[in-house]
Amino acid sequence: MTTVEMPVELQKIMNQIWDEIVGREPNYRYFEDADKNMYCWTTEKDGSGNYYCWTYKAYGKCSRSGKPQRWKMVDKVRFAKRNKAKTRALARYEKNA
DSSP, rough: OOOHHHOOHHHOOOOOOOOOOOOOOOEEEEEEOOOOOOOEEESSSOOTTTTEEEEEESTTTTTTTTTSEEEEEEEEEESHHHHHHHHHHHHHHHOOO
């Protein structure tokens, strides 16, 4: 099977079409505490026009040694404004750090 190189412009158009059809995960940022728990918030709106804040807690093997390999989402909250989501993530980080 051979591969065909696609021009950059065509690749961008195809990616835009793919994002419109399938959607994509919005970009996010996070604060990380000493236990490697992550307090995250989105920096872009999702498909429904909302921002989110959520927490990933480290668990399982090596989680207490500071080298976790697994995380689970503990909670997720929806916001209309990005600043509110970031503020909530920061408050949770400061509370648990």
